[in-house]
Amino acid sequence: MPHFGVPKISGFLGALAFAGLFGALIVLPRRANAVPSYSRQTGLACNACHTNPPELTPLGRTFKLNGYTMLGLKSITSPSGTGKTGLSLLSFLPLSAQIEISDTGLQKAEPATQNWKLSVPQDASIFLAGAYASHLGGFVQVTYNTQDDHFTWDNTDIRYANTGHLYGKSLVYGLDINNNPSVEDLWNDTPAWGFPWINSPSAPGTATSALVDGQLAQDVGGAGAYTMWNNHLYLAGTVYTSAHLGQPVPNAGVGSQFNIQNVAPYWRAAWQQSFGNNYLEFGTYGLHVKSTPQSVSGPTDDYTDVAADAQWERVLPQLANHLLTVHGTYIHESSNLNATFASGGANFVGHALNTFRANAEYHIGYRITPALGYFATTGTNDSLLYAPASVSGSRTGSPNSAGFIANVTYWPVQNVRLALQYTAYTKFNGASSNYDGMGRNASDNNFLYIHLGVIF
Numbered sequence: 001m002p003h004f005g006v007p008k009i010s011g012f013l014g015a016l017a018f019a020g021l022f023g024a025l026i027v028l029p030r031r032a033n034a035v036p037s038y039s040r041q042t043g044l045a046c047n048a049c050h051t052n053p054p055e056l057t058p059l060g061r062t063f064k065l066n067g068y069t070m071l072g073l074k075s076i077t078s079p080s081g082t083g084k085t086g087l088s089l090l091s092f093l094p095l096s097a098q099i100e101i102s103d104t105g106l107q108k109a110e111p112a113t114q115n116w117k118l119s120v121p122q123d124a125s126i127f128l129a130g131a132y133a134s135h136l137g138g139f140v141q142v143t144y145n146t147q148d149d150h151f152t153w154d155n156t157d158i159r160y161a162n163t164g165h166l167y168g169k170s171l172v173y174g175l176d177i178n179n180n181p182s183v184e185d186l187w188n189d190t191p192a193w194g195f196p197w198i199n200s201p202s203a204p205g206t207a208t209s210a211l212v213d214g215q216l217a218q219d220v221g222g223a224g225a226y227t228m229w230n231n232h233l234y235l236a237g238t239v240y241t242s243a244h245l246g247q248p249v250p251n252a253g254v255g256s257q258f259n260i261q262n263v264a265p266y267w268r269a270a271w272q273q274s275f276g277n278n279y280l281e282f283g284t285y286g287l288h289v290k291s292t293p294q295s296v297s298g299p300t301d302d303y304t305d306v307a308a309d310a311q312w313e314r315v316l317p318q319l320a321n322h323l324l325t326v327h328g329t330y331i332h333e334s335s336n337l338n339a340t341f342a343s344g345g346a347n348f349v350g351h352a353l354n355t356f357r358a359n360a361e362y363h364i365g366y367r368i369t370p371a372l373g374y375f376a377t378t379g380t381n382d383s384l385l386y387a388p389a390s391v392s393g394s395r396t397g398s399p400n401s402a403g404f405i406a407n408v409t410y411w412p413v414q415n416v417r418l419a420l421q422y423t424a425y426t427k428f429n430g431a432s433s434n435y436d437g438m439g440r441n442a443s444d445n446n447f448l449y450i451h452l453g454v455i456f
Helices: 009-025 036-042 057-063 211-215 338-342
Strands: 075-078 087-090 097-107 119-133 136-145 151-166 169-178 220-229 234-240 264-275 278-291 300-317 324-337 350-364 368-379 401-413 416-427 447-455
Touching: 036 097, 036 119, 057 264, 057 300, 169 338, 211 324, 211 338, 264 324, 324 338, 324 447
Parallel strands: none
Antiparallel strands: 075 087, 097 119, 097 447, 119 136, 136 151, 151 169, 169 220, 220 234, 234 264, 264 278, 278 300, 300 324, 324 350, 350 368, 368 401, 401 416, 416 447
């Protein structure tokens, strides 16, 4: 790729041409999207369970709720009986693979770096996803990341599910093991599977985020339980402990900012309701963590995250059953950073952080989805916690950031994603201009992201 300094009009048109070239080169038969091992298991195309993956349809939410165990094809079975255990086993190994290729161009290159960062691949993943046994299934992902040049464990969600009745109404209940708070959720407004569905690995990131908002992803292990009553009320709870990958066991916590003391509880409650052509979900979730930075004992930093979320879907029969979806979440984090303050990493103990995200998407069948999102983070100013630094720092000691994300996704076939995504910042780490104290503006971090994903 040429070394464009700034993706102005000519760079933008070049990027569009590049994306068009991707589209012109891809001619594949129609197959399933999302995780194809689920399609092989059920015999259904993945647009039965997904609109714009990872967004779930009602059937997709039901499939996940019931432990990924719904079968459509013949399996290997043996009945149980006195003194004999039963067997229910897929007739194939439930494997899928994915490769993603991308290019990222910033409005202004980071100092002394090349702009337009072409990643071939951006990453590659292998999934063990499907029914493992009677009532037991899962989603396990291992990913090669180009930035780190190695494979690592990614999102994991393994669950046991069963059904019954309570007060004459249907009841689904289960147990769950996972490694990322909210990865087990059924909706696409909580952090693990929320908008944006794709993102650049090389664009600058803002100063911080709430713990429940991805800070602990793949760095914890949790076990919990969940239930759905009458297909309306969903309740779930999980307790997490630190599970640092690539470190000795037992672990001394050195090199890890978050070392959970005892366990960290995560909770979730939601209500879903369909009426006419509409579907509505609203709920709450949260997390409480006591953590000792760089150690497993001593003073702790205490975090409490409390969040609200909502999801609305409307089918438009007058427009060939196109679908409009809206997602939103608000997270409030209060923290007492006793350990960080004692070590000189913060000016004072008490801090707060607020995050708001909302997005709307218009699904033109299952082929084209334009989307627009807004995000904003506000929090307590602290010049030690958010110190000045080139690109990543804050001149004002503030974590405040805000902006918009515009995305157009095109599925030429169900297992190939082409996407253009533009992120525009109105504020970055506390200011719109000279936010890092070294002359960089928030808009300098605006970026165009071009994405090709193939899963099979």
